[in-house]
Amino acid sequence: MSITHTIHSALNIFSLEGKIALVTGGGSGIGFHIAQCLAQAGAQLVITGRREEVLKDALPALGTDARNFVNDITDLKSLPGLIADIESEVGEIDILVNNAGINMKKHAVEVTDEDFDRIIQTNLHAVFTITRECGKRMIDRKRGSILMITSMAALYGIDRVVAYTASKSAVGGMVKALTTEFSPYNVRVNAIAPGFIETPMMLTAMNGDPSRRDKAMDRTPMGIWGKPDDIGWASVFLSSDAAKFITGVSLPVDGGNSIGF
Ligand code: NDP
Secondary structure, X not given: OOHHHHHHHHHHHHOOOOOEEEEEOOXXXXXXXXXXXXXXXXXXXXXXXXXXXXXXHHHHHHOOOOEEXXXXXXXXXXXXXXXXXXXXXXXXXXXXXXXXXXXXXXXXXXXXXXXXXXXXXHHHHHHHHHHHHHHHHHHHHOXXXXXEEOOHHHOOOOOOOHHHHHHHHHHHHHHHHXXXXXXXXXXXXXXXXXXXXXXXXXXXXXXXXXHHHHHHHHOOOOOOOEOHHHHHHHHHHHHOHHHOOOOOOEEEEOOOHHHOO
């Protein structure tokens, strides 16, 4: 057996061939790159989001069997039907990536109750409902991987993102609670906590202010911005058999940010 053959066989452990992956918010930003990396690893992709044209534009890069479902995750009552439709039209979901999320940069004293509710509903409650609907099916089948995209805000305090921080920290807590319940059924639950990643959400949050961008880099030991693919490949790893004994983990993908600053 040649060394190349051995390497290829070893890398098969990262293969997602034959698996169906659902990525919420998979039409743009980090979600699109997660979907693209999962597709490159062999998974059949289903992406969701509110904007049909964005989802349709994303599909060609995700393989001929990729599908999109238009859905607003804040419409909580629609979510059980969404998951049921995906499973009946596409097949059993093996990998769930809860990526869709929103941010809001405001001083805590200026955040209204409506602002707070909107962030919590999108980043936390919808994540719970989608996870519950997929989780019960995965438990029945005794297989599955659930991945939450949280944030460095889940690991330490950042100013002017109080609702966002609350939502992402709560999802980090949810990962631990779900791990205790889902692990006996071979359903793994993990999170990725991205650092500063170059996407429209982050660039908007930075308000195009170069000094804030520089400050972000000063806080990052590697001194560079992350690329959406960095989150994508970490998602492939955590969703694959290479991570079959990893559950309950929040993995920072942040150029060293989480060591503290
Ligand atoms: P973007 O704003 O670029 O993308 C967000 C995605 O979520 C879009 O595809 C959007 O699709 C979807 N989405 C938002 N609200 C809803 C909704 N109500 N229903 C359905 N889909 C929705 O953000 P990023 O790519 O930067 O962020 C992706 C994830 O990564 C988020 O959870 C974010 O918190 C997290 N993150 C990002 C960081 C960064 O540096 N960029 C750092 C840390 C965490 P549509 O608008 O079509 O509905």
